[in-house]
Amino acid sequence: MKENESPADSIQPDSGFVLAGHFRENDSYSTSRPAGMKDWLIAYTIDGEGYFEVPNERHACKSHDIVILRTGTPHRYGTAEGGHWHFFWAHFDDAMIPRQWLPDSPLFLLSIDNESVRKRIHRAFMKILSDSRERGDYWNELCVQSLTEMMILLTRRRQSRMDGRVEETLHLLSRQMREPVRIERIARAVGLSPSRLSHLFKENTGLSIVDTVNRMRIRQAALLLEHTERGSSEIAFDVGFHNYNHFINQFHKWQGMSPTSYRKSKRGR
Template sequence: MEISDRTMIAGHFHEPDTYVTKRPQGRNDWLITFTLGGEGYFVTSGKEQCCQAGDITLLRPGTPHQYGTRKGQTWHFVWTHFPAAFTETSILPDLDLLILSIESESIRERIFQAFIRILGDSRERGEYWHELCSSALREILFMMAQQTSRKVDARIEEILHILSVQMRQPIRIDELAKTVGLSPSRLSHLFKASTGHSIVDTLNRMRIQQAALLLEHTDRSASEVCYDVGFQNYNHFTNQFRKWFGVNPSTFMKEKR
């Protein structure tokens, strides 16, 4: 099949164990799959590799292969064929078949939603469908690259995500621990061992970094920014800001603006 520079097709399959695809010559485009449930397999260079829920696979153009549903299983997955010209693939390991296990639930959901956007835009074929699909695909590839370079425990990665999206809300260590199936003491120990900081210090650092950006690039007052980023006490905000930047928020704002 001849693949043009703009060819991008996607699908969402739920297949029984009779499902199999054989391509002894490979294809001249990339194939990326994300398993939602059940089990599938890929065979390249005579080696069979399994993929389960949370596994994302990337198959290089020109690679002879076979894939399908494992015997006695069903395979629920989303997939996309995309052009060989995608330069973002160069940031990933140079393998004929890359299989990554995504353990973080938030990353799994983000990848799935990106696939859903590709599915919708590639079918709708609006004026900018290819650009929208490409943007979602690049998001997936960058998340894959981040997974290959980041060595943080998936549970800690999940906590970091929760802190970032719920930055303005009060935190409870026991609730965070319950989310990732750890005791509060075990989570606190593992978090500091992984990041070098406590959970509270990490949250405060996120808040102060965001506060610094708001102080420098908006016309918000220091007291407004304090509450924007989640601090309930201005004195505490000032102390934390001085801890991380060496000056108080008002001085920082005057210097930057």
């Protein structure tokens, strides 16, 4: 392998093949491809700082920044001067990913400000590395699934106009749906005061945090009523209501009918 050459320069992926790595490099590291590559590149910075250069542009890549480089784009990348760059990378064929999930620009950079998305991207890269090293049955299909998960997460974040801290709050609420709502704890987790979080949340979603949790609970209850034989009181407890009358009132509010009527209407259809 030539000096400062990436493994992907010497191993061109076949169609549908994911090639990935996990590097920690000092500032002597750089890779230059004046003619671009036949595949796409995605890179996620864990810590330190790197850079990407494409014609007429240079972008710094810091912790939790993710870069997608389009096939055929002339580029150069490496570690920022005087530091280190700790990052995941993967090359992939665009035939593996629906076109609407890929950015249009030659270089796309997004700073991931949502902690749950950071964790999912990190896990997805780790799964790609693990599956590609083990080479068990369907290993490449598993790699593609992990890559697809990342692309869906990035597409959703790219298209969303919602504040990242509100998105993180929604994720925390969904995980803690059965628990009492503790706005102070959630606010600490997303780095805001309770009053600021409540205002920002209502501004972004149109609902209060409490209303959002109750709507989540009722939506889940509606699915259980339609697709299971569990009784209404059991379902109320399953989704986080400890007072059955409160469950009935909330169900009327969000579904416009009682749980019994809802079940009959769905079963009747």
